[in-house]
Amino acid sequence: MEFFDVIQARKSVRRFKNQKIASDLITRLLEAVRSAPTAGNLQAYHVYLVEKPEMIRALAGAAYDQECVAQAAAVLVFCADGERSRIKYKERGLTLYCLQDTTIAATFGHLAATALGLGSVLVGAFKENEVSLVIDAPPSQRPLLLLPVGYSDEIPAATGRRALDELVTRP
Ligand SMILES: Cc1cc2nc3c(=O)[nH]c(=O)nc-3n(C[C@H](O)[C@H](O)[C@H](O)COP(=O)(O)O)c2cc1C
Structure with a gap:
């Protein structure tokens, strides 16, 4: 798929075959x-x-029984690994860059799923400690996002966006 077609086709998919x-x-x-960029x-x-x-x-269960998680064929759990960034960037690496790295990587996954003909949705509402227990993550890794993935079983409704002139300032 061409890049802007992927951007346009991407929607949150919450029902899977x-x-x-x-x-x-x-x-x-x-x-x-x-392949995502990282600090x-x-x-x-x-x-x-x-x-x-x-x-x-x-x-x-850890995600408040969200059906989109339960129905997925696979769930990617994206965890921030602050120590990897702290080594070079100290406090900013620990408290910011690792969160940005993780979120961007998850976004790449979400877009790649679309390009591959799969549905997915970024899920942030979950109990972190419960997710850590399920995947047996070490304390140094903080689960930030789930990405349930599967073959779509819905045509998701389009969601609105703010107008560009409200969203963007040209100082
Ligand atoms: C950080 C983040 C957390 C989200 N958490 C959830 C979630 O827990 N459950 C869910 O169904 N959707 C979740 N979403 C998806 C958003 O609801 C969705 O992206 C938004 O409504 C716009 O719809 P669209 O993705 O179809 O354009 C999340 C999205 C982001 C970026």
Whole structure:
């Protein structure tokens, strides 16, 4: 897909078919995630690829029983790894850059899913400690976003955006 077609096609998909994702598609998605820019190229994040149904159910429980998590064929858990960034950037790396790295990487995953013909949604509403327990993440990694992925079973409604002149200032 052409870049601006991907941007236009991307919508949050919250209903998925009961269909597995071929492993080569998952690999391409993960490679797209890995290509994301990061502060100082320190890649201060870690991704957990969750495909086991019982773990997906547990993640859905940690995410206030959101159906989009429960129905997903796979859930990527994006965790900030502050220590990786702190080594070079001290406090700013620990409190800001690792969060930005992780969020940008998750966004790349969300867009790549669209380009690969998959649906996904960024999910931020979850209990961090419960998610950490499910994926057995070390305390140094903070779960920031879930990305449930699967074959779409809906045509998501378009969501509005603020007008550019409200959103953008040219000082
Ligand atoms: C940081 C962040 C957290 C989000 N958390 C959730 C969530 O917990 N559950 C959910 O259904 N959607 C979640 N979303 C998706 C937004 O609701 C969605 O992007 C927004 O309504 C715009 O719709 P669109 O993505 O289809 O354009 C989140 C999006 C972002 C960027």
